[in-house]
Amino acid sequence: AGALDAHVARKAAAAGVDLTFLRTIPGAIGGAVTMNAGCYGSYVADHLIEVDVILRDGRRQTLSAASLSLAYRSSDLPEGAVVVSALFQGASADPDVLGARMADQLAKRDATQPTKDRSAGSTFRNPAGFSSTGKADDVHDLKAWKVIDDAGLRGFSIGGAQMSEKHPNFMINTGTATAADLEKLGEEVRKRVFQNAGIRLEWEIKRVGEPAPDK
Incomplete structure (x- = not known):
């Protein structure tokens, strides 16, 4: 479960097994299972057979x-x-075809997401209740990035924390962000999106601990 999603995708592709949807998902398999991670219209749920867990x-x-x-x-x-x-179970496919598909996915991700900046990936869940498919007919009306953008929050910052100019559902550390900056920025975005669109964004990032009280 500690194996990186991208590493699993590459190893599977080399063996002719299609788990390419994992290639651009940050993090490891344990987290992917817990969150039913997915992109481009495919999810862990589409491929998972069983998991081993240690109970409390x-x-x-x-x-x-x-x-x-x-x-x-x-x-x-x-x-x-x-x-x-x-x-996991994946369809059989030619390794070269799978490799080319992953290269295309990476190129699309780098073109649309701040992959070189420090972030925890997508900040909020899509109100639509599903991830982007990456297809031409994908609908963006109820995507988190769209409602954030519509509220005028692309590039909005508090301290060293900023909603990315490139993809406004990515919260980035510009270099000096504290945990309090990130927490305050996220909550302010949630408040303003609700004021603008009547939509309550839900955190996708798993936060640990309690916010520090305001001084």
Whole structure:
């Protein structure tokens, strides 16, 4: 479960197995399972067979994908369970074709997302309840980046934290951001989007701990 998503995608492609959707997803397999990660219209739920977890009492358990109720950016893993391994299934395909597809995905990502900046990936879940498909007919009306942009928050910053000019659903550290800057920026974006569109954005980033009180 500690294997990087991109590494798994590359290894699978070399073996002629199509898990290419994982190539541009930051993080590792454990997190991908927990959040039902996905992009370009494919999700962990489409390929996952089962996972091994360690429960809070120390027992190891194998859970079927069907038992996890995988949905958009969510799963029903037992409270406090830690994913230790996962079994996936992918369609057979020519390794060269899969390699070319991943190269195309990377090029699209680099053209539209701040991949060279310091961020935690997408900040908020899409109100539409699904990720971008990357296809020409993709609808953006209820995408997080669109409602943030419509609220005039592209490039908006607090301290060293900024909503990216390139992709406004990416919160970046411009170099001096504190945890408080990032927290305040995210909450201010949520407030202004609600004021502008009546939509309450939900955090996609998993935050740990409690915000520091204002001084």
